[in-house]
Amino acid sequence: MQTNVVKQLNQAMQTVMKTARVQVIAKMGAHLTVAEKTSRRDLVTNVDHSNEDFLVHQIRELDPDAHILAEEGTGDQVDTMAGHVWIVDPIDGTMNFVHQRNHFAMMVGLYVDGEPTLGYIYNVMANKLYAGGPQIGVTLNNEPLVAPANLDLSAGLFGASAPLLIQNRFNMQTVVAQSLGPRIMGSAGIQISQVLAGELVGYLSYLRPWDFAAGRVLAESLGLVVTRVDGTPVDMLSSGAVLIATKRAQRSILAIV
Amino acid sequence: MQTNVVKQLNQAMQTVMKTARVQVIAKMGAHLTVAEKTSRRDLVTNVDHSNEDFLVHQIRELDPDAHILAEEGTGDQVDTMAGHVWIVDPIDGTMNFVHQRNHFAMMVGLYVDGEPTLGYIYNVMANKLYAGGPQIGVTLNNEPLVAPANLDLSAGLFGASAPLLIQNRFNMQTVVAQSLGPRIMGSAGIQISQVLAGELVGYLSYLRPWDFAAGRVLAESLGLVVTRVDGTPVDMLSSGAVLIATKRAQRSILAIV
Structure with missing residues (x-):
């Protein structure tokens, strides 16, 4: 357009x-x-x-x-x-x-x-x-909105999903241990907005299209990266584990999960 | 006074x-x-x-x-x-x-x-x-401030501490499973205020005196209960795992931890 x-x-x-x-x-x-x-x-x-x-x-x-x-x-x-x-x-x-x-x-x-x-x-x-x-x-x-600093995982707080953290899916307990600590808000929208604002260096959760469609647009516009948990591109018509993060945090997280 | x-x-x-x-x-x-x-x-x-x-x-x-x-x-x-x-x-x-x-x-x-x-x-x-x-x-x-409803653990969200949740100290994973889900904010003050406001039915964390001194006054004034994790009275000059909760949630949580 x-x-x-x-x-x-x-x-x-x-x-x-x-x-x-x-x-x-x-x-x-x-x-x-x-x-x-x-x-x-x-x-x-x-x-x-x-x-x-x-x-x-x-x-x-x-x-x-x-x-x-x-x-x-x-x-x-x-x-x-x-x-x-x-x-x-x-x-x-x-x-x-x-x-x-x-x-x-x-x-x-x-x-x-x-x-x-x-x-x-x-x-x-x-x-x-x-x-x-x-x-x-x-x-x-x-x-x-100023783009958030490109901080590594170790330099920031991490937005976790409670089920993934408790079950240690995708080694999320190791991800959290490398970060400065997990935060769990119970809303993808709130947690993605915290990544946009630089309050979190990343957020990983099982998401449906409407959970991250808006967030992907905004995140990519600010130089953040949005991928599936294996690093491959997201598909806006399917659900799965999605990572929204700074470029540096993404690299560190993909090496762990 | x-x-x-x-x-x-x-x-x-x-x-x-x-x-x-x-x-x-x-x-x-x-x-x-x-x-x-x-x-x-x-x-x-x-x-x-x-x-x-x-x-x-x-x-x-x-x-x-x-x-x-x-x-x-x-x-x-x-x-x-x-x-x-x-x-x-x-x-x-x-x-x-x-x-x-x-x-x-x-x-x-x-x-x-x-x-x-x-x-x-x-x-x-x-x-x-x-x-x-x-x-x-x-x-x-x-x-x-209206006192929060005396909801049971199963009827509300639970304020968790990340280390206790990940290590399953005090069976916190079972506590969380019985609740509607955990929330982790990274501040005792914020999470205790959420219990006061009825946003959480309880909060359990390792706390030092200054982490819960104010919260205990406010919580007890609203009919909430503040105890050590074994149900015994807190001591304002020592640190330990402290539970702030509705009366009903406290009973359920003490039966689990």
């Missing part, structure tokens, strides 16, 4: 995200309807659904011919990354949303013929909106 | 904490001097020292005959809880302070003849000040 078109779309989507945030916070004051999806740790609420409906509707207004892959199924059946594909997670960290009313994110990513184009991660309660893409740079609440 | 004296002291201490916060944030804009204490994961900065100096000085002004136990050694040698004892942690989560510029706390607790009397946990970057004690109740930013 032409840069001026990307810029216009970015402005419009930031407005959409801010409106969505206000609506979500308003609904948190009322009773939440909570349902289990696959287990007692995999929740969905009325707000996941209503916010997804809102985001999908707004994206259709802005980009009528696009395909939309959305976590709760409001969007399209998406089998190819050809054309415009939007990937939507209306509430990431639903467990935190329900039990903490804190530490959750809403995320949207746009890919054009497979190319990362625009990304949005909104840490709702901290009111931090990370937005942008490779053509226009990344902002945090409209201020340019 | 008489309740009106406690109230006056509380107002004065809240002002001290807010002034300390402004000073700490101002110093974060300048270069930090970072030193290792016992290991590369045990840091102290110029701001820990300057903030401890400030807090100790202010407490001496307010309560000249008190004894002060402070993490970085600015205070007194304290061997007894007789009389007024203030326990000060100027920056809790120094690793986060240095590497995230986020997720750290300042904490102060007052004990009178061993009785929990006043406590302050300030989540600096979120600007959340938890304050109060058993005589006057607990506030969050001057608004009364």
Whole structure:
């Protein structure tokens, strides 16, 4: 897409995200309807659904011919990354949303013929909106975000996934031991935004497309790397263990896992 | 102490904490001097020292005959809880302070003849000040804080310590498995404040007196329980594994550890 078109779309989507945030916070004051999806740790609420409906509707207004892959199924059946594909997670960290009313994110990513184009991660309660893409740079609440320092694993904190850490999958206990320590927030969106902000040198977790679609756009725009755990490219239509990290931390981590 | 004296002291201490916060944030804009204490994961900065100096000085002004136990050694040698004892942690989560510029706390607790009397946990970057004690109740930013629901372990998220979780000390992996999941923030102050806020049903970690002195006052004021990991009373002059939890979660956890 032409840069001026990307810029216009970015402005419009930031407005959409801010409106969505206000609506979500308003609904948190009322009773939440909570349902289990696959287990007692995999929740969905009325707000996941209503916010997804809102985001999908707004994206259709802005980009009528696009395909939309959305976590709760409001969007399209998406089998190819050809054309415009939007990937939507209306509430990431639903467990935190329900039990903490804190530490959750809403995320949207746009890919054009497979190319990362625009990304949005909104840490709702901290009111931090990370937005942008490779053509226009990344902002945090409209201020340019400085790319994080290219620190090695040993020089930073590491974003861990609890199941992978406890089971020592991918030697995650060794990864953590080489780092300055693990942090577990319970939301991919929050932890990826911490990598963007330089608060973590990396994050490794089993992720579905909507968990890292926005984060990949933003991370790559800032010179961070996003790969599968074996170092191969990610596929935005499949799930698996994904690593988001600084270049140096990635090299160290890939040597361990 | 008489309740009106406690109230006056509380107002004065809240002002001290807010002034300390402004000073700490101002110093974060300048270069930090970072030193290792016992290991590369045990840091102290110029701001820990300057903030401890400030807090100790202010407490001496307010309560000249008190004894002060402070993490970085600015205070007194304290061997007894007789009389007024203030326990000060100027920056809790120094690793986060240095590497995230986020997720750290300042904490102060007052004990009178061993009785929990006043406590302050300030989540600096979120600007959340938890304050109060058993005589006057607990506030969050001057608004009364509602006591968290007495949820069982299985109904909530659990605040874990990374070393205890990885090494499965106190069967922490079983504790986590019974909960809705672990969270690791890297700051006792932040995680104890999450228990106060009902974001976590409990927190278990190896703690030193200044890590939980403030939190114990606030937690007990809200009907939460604070014990050693074997269920026995804590001693404010020694270190060990300490559990802060709802009553129900505590019973479940003590049956596991």
